[in-house]
Amino acid sequence: MTNNDDLAQNANLEPNPGEKKEMKTQTTPHSLADVASSREIKQPGTKPLGSGLEARGVHAWFGAKHALKDVTLDFAAGTVTALIGPSGCGKSTFLRTLNRMHEFIPTAALAGEVLLGGKDIYAAGTDVTKIRLRIGMVFQKPNPFPSMTIGQNVLSGIKLAQLKVSNTDDLLEECLTRAGLWEEAKDRLNEHASALSGGQQQRLCIARSLAVRPEVLLMDEPCSALDPGSTFRIEQTISELSQTMTIVIVTHNMQQAARVSDYSAFMLSDGGPGELIEVAPTTELFSRPRDKRTEDYVTGRFG
Amino acid sequence: MTDTQIPARIELVTKPRRSDQFFRFVVTTGGMSSLIILGLIFAFLAYRGLGVLRVEGFGFLTNSDWSVVEDENSNIVSQDYGLAAMLVGTILSATIAVLVGVPIAVLSALFLEFYAGRKIRNILIGLIDLMAAFPSILFGLWGFMVLMPSAEYWAKLLNKYFGWIPVFDVPVPFFTRSPFIAGLVLAIMIIPICTSISREVFSQTPLDRIQAAYALGATRFSMIRAVVLPFGRGGIVGGAMLGLGRAMGETVAVYTVLNVVYQVNWQVLFGAGGNIATLIILKFGEADREEINALMAAGLVLFLLTLVVNGVANILVSRLGKVGR
């Protein structure tokens, strides 16, 4: 297949996906690596949690502009993967190809496959709404529905997709608890969502995504609009959620990547389309980057 | 610690230069012109119409008789001026226009904003904007020559199958130039403006909310219901009210397709109706001084009616976004 040929050409840039999984965690006196190594790295396959996501040779275009080139990346079930890289490297675009939000841009085009549980989500005849139910998304800016109350917001996905739920109260409590908002919100369920602070709104958005029980959660810089305290809460939430689902998080903040992720993928654009430069367990990427460009970025020489 | 002395504030006022003072004076005066013109319209129509209003009193709005009786020497024997039939007719035909036109306009706007491909969308928007620029006489004559024959047939059908509903009943089977047909012409006239207002409102729906809905597995339908409609509600209602105001003030397009009868008629399919603007054009030619004053009073009523409807509409449209944002 063409993808494999391309992979072979890019072999010097990318570690073989198979090899990646066998890498061992090592600690080096590197600050980011220290942060990362303080976490226990989850070995893929040890916990059969939901479905993993696999991107195979994904390209993306906006009109004639080639925005993303040949990204092949596995997100094993039950892991947290951070996508890092400077602005404009295509990491958000890549994230949006993973649950088919990319196609909302009128001139968008795409090549490659994204496999969820082994099935291509772009295959003909796929119901896109069902895909998005299985792959949830949290956006950069908290965006609760302002016309709904807090409780209605959490259950909005159920209503939008017309799912049947036997006990909405339980679901409400469960989602808010998992998102770390239950204690603050349990007495305010009938207030409008706009009454919450920014950080609380973002956790509400996470709870909203959880209500439809996705297997994968995509997060597009979920903390970039929040203060440090709220960021800390969200990171805690991510750690707890990663026990039960696959998470892909785009972040500008390398400290954050180091704190929350099992794997990190570094993407870069040299003016042309964004490419995947290196993917490795997070400690590995921050302590012993294989690529010179990754090293420059993680040590703060550019970006 | 030590109590710091807060220095006295300096007033930051720049005295504009002479040329700027003059500029601001001229522009402000010009800016007040709409107030002045609206005030003058009210004042002059009221001044002219006051005599008639004083004689007829409240009956000007509640009586339906509009007649001037003359003897053989053209001396006026008696005159009666009542606007009730026209008032009811105006509201009736405008309401039909809104009931028919607004749903079509809102759905069209939804289609243009969320369903149409880009090329088709641009062509259709161009056509609808062009239609908004058509003069009313074009609608009037087209309505008379092309629409009315078909509309009469539709009216008969409506009467045949829904005649048991009081408004669709007719005393005698006379369907020509009815409020229903006038309402259809008016509906066609207000569709462009309602469509473009609704479209504008829909296009302002925050993208992040739309995406949030889609990311939760919403179809376009459920996204529109949960996000777009709550956001655009005020704008849709405001657009409908603007259409209502338009429809109430229309003259020539109604003149050609409405049979003016000085009797209150609620049966929309029956060929007897009224319209204040049409009454003015109809009576103006042969009216004497006194009747013209009565027409001025009618114009005043129409002016105030459209002013109120438009005012409410504009408040609703401009309030959009403050709610639910």
Place this chain on the structure above:
Amino acid sequence: MSTTTIKPGRPWEPTAKERSQKGLNLLIAVALSLVLLFVTGLNGKLGWVAAFFFSYVSVSFIAEYRRAGKPAAQDSLLTSISRFAIFLAIIPIVSILATVISKGWRGLHWGLFTQDMSEATVNSPIQEGGMLAAIVGTLIMVGLALLFTLPIAILTALYLTEIKGKFARPIRFLVQAMSGVPSIVAGLFILSSIVYPVTGERSGLMGALALSILMIPTVARTAEEVLLLIPNDLREAGLALGATQWRTVAMVVVPAVKSGLVTAIILGIARVIGETAPILLVSGGGDATNFNPVSGPMGSIPFYVWNAFLLGGSEESTQRTWAGLLVLLLWVLILFTIARYISSRSQKR
């Protein structure tokens, strides 16, 4: 090793199979509508459209329900209904254009632009008489109306965007309210305030005044919109250079929106060019060509059409009506195209 180039694809667009399914739905709907016509005894174009609409909506609803369940089926319901709505909205405009062009072009002849109706009646042979009086009248009245409108409208727009005085909100509201004033009321106002007490005579000038009342809000609102598009930096840059506000507005702000102001003027003209009611009331409407706006009745294109429609009854008068409407429509089309062209050009910049 083969190197295949990777082509941009759009996998979310309907596949050939889905397209053919949609085509099949359409065919089934057509067949079903014919059956419905046969069974229910509906007839005529309207009957068929209604039957087709009903069948198409239900066929695609059922197809989607079977393919992807209830939410998708509801979506298809809204899709087909909104398609039908835009279809209904477009029919009249296509019908109007087609009717006016097909019926109007027969009545066109060169004399239309060189003769007036002083020697002919609306029922005379079509070669006699023409629209000269009407065209001259329209040009004079719209031109004069523009002359009155421009300063007032632009000052209003400047007040709303540059002075931003404490009355800006109520003024904006009043301008919007003014755009809803019925044209007949504008006519009555000029009649009661000037024609009866002052001049005692109907004339083109009075027509122009009535038209400008209708024109002011359109021009003012469009001008305000384009002025609001000017970034504040530009104004501050002018003021920071030590220019007075007056010079900043005159040398920086207004030149920056020149094309927008042209659009505003064109939209204003398009708003009033077809106005009939106020012309009937205050300009008198004449058959003879009259170049003097302050004395004597003056005709206009819509008045010509109106006269031919009301006073006629013969085939000639009908032809005159449609020819007049065609000329009016051409004016509107030209103005509309220019406005579109200007705004699309300024959007590209």
